[in-house]
Amino acid sequence: xxxxxxxxxxxxxxxxxxxxxxxxxxxxxxxxxxxxxxxxxxxxxxxxxxxxxxxxxxxxxxxxxxxxxxxxxxxxxxxxxxxxxxxxxxxxxxxxxxxxxxxxxxxxxxxxxxxxxxxxxxxxxxxxxxxxxxxxxxxxxxxxxxxxxxxxxxxxxxxxxxxxxxxxxxxxxxxxxxxxxxxxxxxxxxxxxxxxxxxxxxxxxxxxxxxxxxxxxxxxxxxxxxxxxxxxxxxxxxxxxxxxxxxxxxxxxxxxxxxxxxxxxxxxxxxxxxxxxxxxx
Ligand SMILES: Nc1ncnc2c1ncn2[C@@H]1O[C@H](COP(=O)(O)OP(=O)(O)OP(=O)(O)O)[C@@H](O)[C@H]1O
Ligand SMILES: [Mg+2]
Numbered sequence: 495x496x497x498x499x500x501x502x503x504x505x506x507x508x509x510x511x512x513x514x515x516x517x518x519x520x521x522x523x524x525x526x527x528x529x530x531x532x533x534x535x536x537x538x539x540x541x542x543x544x545x546x547x548x549x550x551x552x553x554x555x556x557x558x559x560x561x562x563x564x565x566x567x568x569x570x571x572x573x574x575x576x577x578x579x580x581x582x583x584x585x586x587x588x589x590x591x592x593x594x595x596x597x598x599x600x601x602x603x604x605x606x607x608x609x610x611x612x613x614x615x616x617x618x619x620x621x622x623x624x625x626x627x628x629x630x631x632x633x634x635x636x637x638x639x640x641x642x643x644x645x646x647x648x649x650x651x652x653x654x655x656x657x658x659x660x661x662x663x664x665x666x667x668x669x670x671x672x673x674x675x676x677x678x679x680x681x682x683x684x685x686x687x688x689x690x691x692x693x694x695x696x697x698x699x700x701x702x703x704x705x706x707x708x709x710x711x712x713x714x715x716x717x718x719x720x721x722x723x724x725x726x727x728x729x730x731x732x733x734x735x736x737x738x739x740x741x742x743x744x745x746x747x748x749x750x751x752x753x754x755x756x757x758x759x760x761x762x763x764x765x766x767x768x769x770x771x772x773x774x775x
Contacts (some may be wrong), residue, residue: 515542518679524573534558546711549727555731561681565597566590568620596672597681603668611636614671627698639670644703661689662696669700682711686720689756698724722748
């Protein structure tokens with residue numbers, strides 16, 4: 495593919511107008527099939543600037559496939575992906591990153607034998623004249639990024655080895671790296687699944703700092719309580735389809751979301767869950 499080929503088609507994105515948040519990404523009727531199985535079967539979804547969207551769904555619902563479509567790991571079988579209002583063409587992992595989307599895939603995120611600073615700059619080191627690495631500037635920048643996301647540990651410096659950090663702090667390093675890579679949308683795949691309550695709280699602190707800085711997070715989780723606590727809006731997938739899209743303000747408790755999900759897994763004929771009334775996509 496030629497380097498000059500623009501990642502997005504069209505010349506002008508529609509201006510959302512004053513007070514309307516920028517639509518960072520939008521999926522329109524996106525499908526992805528493997529053989530004759532539709533893992534994603536016609537999804538409409540968007541993430542606006544400055545929001546945390548929680549993506550929920552049972553095993554096999556299509557969550558990972560959906561985030562791989564957003565990350566450009568898979569191309570859609572059909573449907574459109576729009577970035578900042580413009581349809582993308584030849585979508586792939588490089589273009590997704592160029593568009594300011596970073597995905598933190600669980601476990602594959604970091605080099606644990608390396609320092610925080612090496613992890614943040616990995617592959618994108620700052621180099622001066624003659625190719626010398628600007629080590630001091632990298633350390634300062636790493637320190638600034640860690641503070642920006644609310645990393646307050648007095649024990650660790652940018653030169654600490656990532657293997658010494660707790661699980662929540664490691665997620666923080668991955669998030670800091672995404673911000674260094676100029677991500678506007680950070681996709682977190684089950685970031686709190688293996689973490690204790692204290693560590694989960696740390697991740698939440700990072701996520702809130704990222705959102706308050708005007709970026710967006712797509713948060714994939716199994717633990718509905720975690721997703722309920724952190725997200726501003728929920729999207730529930732079932733067998734490749736969106737069965738609920740709802741603002742947190744309209745969901746009084748995590749239990750309501752849990753009972754909705756139970757109803758999806760074990761539907762009772764003729765019963766309509768309160769959340770499904772008027773809010774289902
Ligand atoms: N590369 C692939 N080839 C064939 N089938 C696949 C592939 N990736 C996913 N699938 C199928 O697509 C469906 C959705 O899978 P996906 O991994 O997206 O679900 P998930 O919601 O992430 O589940 P989990 O919660 O278990 O991670 C499943 O039936 C799965 O077997
Ligand atoms: Mg998955």
